[in-house]
Amino acid sequence: MVSRAEFTLGQLAQALGATLEGDATRVVRGVAPLESAGPDDVSFLTDGRYRAAAQASRAGAFVAAAGITGLPAPVLRVAVPQQAMIDLLLLFHPAPPLHAGVDPSAVIADDARIDATAAVGPLAVIETGAHIGAGARVGALCYVGPGVEVGEGCVLAPHVTLLAGTHLGRRVLVHPGAVIGADGFGFAFDGARHRKIPQTGGVIIEDDVEIGANCAIDRATFGHTIVRRGTKIDNLVQIGHNVEVGEHSILVAQVGVSGSSRIGRGVVLAGQVGVADHVSVGDGALVAAQAGVPSDLEAGGRYLGTPARPLLEAKRIFAAESRLPELLQRVRALERAVEALAGRPLGPKAARDE
Amino acid sequence: MVSRAEFTLGQLAQALGATLEGDATRVVRGVAPLESAGPDDVSFLTDGRYRAAAQASRAGAFVAAAGITGLPAPVLRVAVPQQAMIDLLLLFHPAPPLHAGVDPSAVIADDARIDATAAVGPLAVIETGAHIGAGARVGALCYVGPGVEVGEGCVLAPHVTLLAGTHLGRRVLVHPGAVIGADGFGFAFDGARHRKIPQTGGVIIEDDVEIGANCAIDRATFGHTIVRRGTKIDNLVQIGHNVEVGEHSILVAQVGVSGSSRIGRGVVLAGQVGVADHVSVGDGALVAAQAGVPSDLEAGGRYLGTPARPLLEAKRIFAAESRLPELLQRVRALERAVEALAGRPLGPKAARDE
């Protein structure tokens, strides 16, 4: 998406709280990474490792931390270049203006309450008793079920489904295809068939949570499934009924968390991780991609593998596995040597490897 | 979701076929688990393990099996508390009333047949020749393709997609975002490109099946992909073309079943299990989470791991893996000891571990 903004380096220095080394009147019209930036772009080094790339870059200016010198264009010095990069991107790519109001093609229940500053897109459906807060955007073709609460400043992309019992806090961002509040998966076999356990609870999504495309976050059987504030969830993630995810955690794409598990605060579950039901993952734990978590994990730990083990132990096992075929041969050689030394067979177990 | 019903314990005893120990005129207004129940709620013990929690509960009444005594409020005695809990939940949370009729914003083909007792929600699309059976509900923003059959009492949540060739039996429940009847994944490389193999078959979903949010169940190349009656499918599950899933099976979230595989009756595939193509999983088999199934599994077996192995074998391997790094050291120590005893090296294989 092309930016139509332009700024002088002086303006950018002021906006970023940066110290400018170079021509304050120089104009830039976009932000780009080192390799693709042209003379109209400001670029950035988030790390000293990129110095060589910066020296080869055609960028019109750079954002960099102190100590990175010899760059071929003016430099905006900042303390944390990655944060400054975000500030820059927000300057050049501001959120699109909010056109408050309800598209005439949307279908809105008479008693739904839609704040006058909210925007509802074409062909959205908003059911009885739902509430859309100030400045919120409901995208085209969204479904907002009976009594659902969409807090101030939330953004629902097109094709989002929020079912009855769902409460979104403020500034929650939900990507297309996400389904929040579908029934949890609970059945009791009565000897002939699986009877459905009615799922009577709801879902609470706290402030500043982001939920990826085509995720599924199920309602609780009783009470609420909860995602606490600041947590970011990637695409195609499954969160079962009665799960609680703590604040500021990261769930990468295709993670699955089974019912009633508790994911702590500041946890990272990398891609395709699976967490069994009724498991507790401690605050700050980091679980590497594809791990399977059958039981509780300690706070602050780093884990890998199925079943998930402490990272260093798992890495040692992975390394040892590579030598396993060789190890079998070495043990056979040992058995032969010991039998020769002893002048008799080692016993029945030793004979299996022929 | 708050219940607005209320019942005396006498009424509940009659409805559940329970024996009441306590005041039959006492009124309760909801069902809640032991920890959160208040004096207006009836709670339940599905298991004797919860006796201590029940003794600490503030619930106004309990559902429990015989032999669990000393509870601090009236008790409804039943044979199977978990089944009685379902009955209770259905009493307090009955299905919302069906308002038969087609929402005026829905787009319905002239020759679609919609039973007079069915309900079609806002902005649903129902194509030519489709049939919606008695008492069925088609949610908002659903797509029901040409010729699709939706049986009596089915419930399609909002945002469900049923493509041409899909037949749902009776009382099928489909959650939002599920896609049934998309093309199977079949191509033939012609030396330059992957040519698409037209997928000309359909999908049959039998009675009482439940299909989770954002699932994908593909049409067959020829004939039908089939999910037999009573099977329950969690969210984000993939079922490939020409798969057949037997009756009363359970497929937990994020399971994937590849083309032409047959899953038996009463099978459980736990979360994130993957089944290769043309594989047969026998009746009643239980496959633990994240397992990978490359080849046939026996009926009644319990399996774990990738590749899936019998449960006890897999657990022994997992346990042994933990000791693998130590084992490498022990074998090296043995080699040294044997070389010392023999007065000569063991040979080339033994030298690799230095």
Added chain:
Amino acid sequence: MVSRAEFTLGQLAQALGATLEGDATRVVRGVAPLESAGPDDVSFLTDGRYRAAAQASRAGAFVAAAGITGLPAPVLRVAVPQQAMIDLLLLFHPAPPLHAGVDPSAVIADDARIDATAAVGPLAVIETGAHIGAGARVGALCYVGPGVEVGEGCVLAPHVTLLAGTHLGRRVLVHPGAVIGADGFGFAFDGARHRKIPQTGGVIIEDDVEIGANCAIDRATFGHTIVRRGTKIDNLVQIGHNVEVGEHSILVAQVGVSGSSRIGRGVVLAGQVGVADHVSVGDGALVAAQAGVPSDLEAGGRYLGTPARPLLEAKRIFAAESRLPELLQRVRALERAVEALAGRPLGPKAARDE
């Protein structure tokens, strides 16, 4: 889906460029596999292994390669039966006719450009500046965002979401529920919270790509996420921001590719494979189901397991793992024997196995 076409074998021989052995006036009305074909169907043997099944088949005619003789009905001889089967299926199941025009219930921005030969289904939303090319089909309930380009002959099934910044080439086929162009998953922790890194790039899908149901293909942070021509993507696949997938690759269901990774040309990622971020998978590599790819893979290699290892090595490890519990016992037996021979314990490491 029942075919309503009928052809004589003479017509089919001409259409397929086949040599007919048998009655050219015989009429067939469908294509079916050997087991289910009846006298009105033409069937096919893609491989000599199916000769016995063919001899038992009731089919009215067969497509077969040279050398497969003794079949019980007329034979259409072709060089590559699988390709001929596709040709047959296309004859009997032609694409439904395109009824050009925009359904009156669709919501189209004034400045969207929709080719006069394109078709837009009911309740689709097409935003400002979008372009729908010649002969393209936009299904019911699709969302086509601002400025999106949908090339000539594309087919969007119902419920597809294309967000701003998405460009589809020609003849791209997108299945229901797929989301293209949602934000990549990028955050920078500022000490208190995860700040969102604005995702300012787009997505380019080249010609003849197929994208499965409920997939998610994220926009780039800068520049484009790219899927090159001829690549086929199954259901529920996740493709992160800035990924590039080469030409004619195959990504099977539930694969996940993390941000900035590059998948080569002609690669196969089997079901549930996960690829870490910033990884390169070489041209023609084949990665078996459920593998986890933490680092670069060589072109032309075959890989299996987590972490992905060369196929033969991984298979040897899998085989050796089965023997691991036994190996522990054998090593213990060796230690006892060596201690007996040496007349003293082996040392502290050896004592752990008691």
